[in-house]
Amino acid sequence: MSRTAAGTLSALDRHGPSRVSDLTRLEAVGQPAMTGLVQRLEATGLVSRTSDPSDRRATLVAITDAGRSALAERRRSQDALIAARLGRLSPDRLDALGHAVDALVELTQEDHDQPH
Incomplete structure (x- = not known):
């Protein structure tokens, strides 16, 4: 499953049924690319259109139960891959990575706390 397909399924899982134009903005891809992706996801039973x-x-695209299962499997696979790679780091590197993640979370939180 491509990153864009996984991102699209994840967006549908988070936001619920969406128009292709909304998915295009969320995933930062062109309309023709998203339309083609939705057609492929629908052909494999991972999304439905109504x-x-x-x-x-207008048409709404929704994730199906099969789509949720495929997304969950991709997440498990990615988690296992990341865990294996993190396992190769020294304790010092893991500690440094933890501090970097903490800093990124703080920066992200600051962005969310700012009025728009």
């Missing part, structure tokens, strides 16, 4: 009840001209 009419938007607020605008019958």
Whole structure:
């Protein structure tokens, strides 16, 4: 599964049914690329498309149970890969990485605390 496919499934899992145009913005890809991706995900049963009840001209894309299962499997696989790679680091490097992550979380939190 590509990163964009995983990101799209993750966005649908988080945000619920969405228009292709919304997914295009969330994943920062072009409309034709997202349309093609949604078609492939639908063909494999990972998403479904329905009419938007607020605008019958538009279509909503939703993650299916199979899509949630595939996303969960990808996350497990990625977690295992990261854990294996982290296991090769020395304790000092792991400690430094932990401090760097803490700093990034603080910076991110500062961004969320700022009014827009």
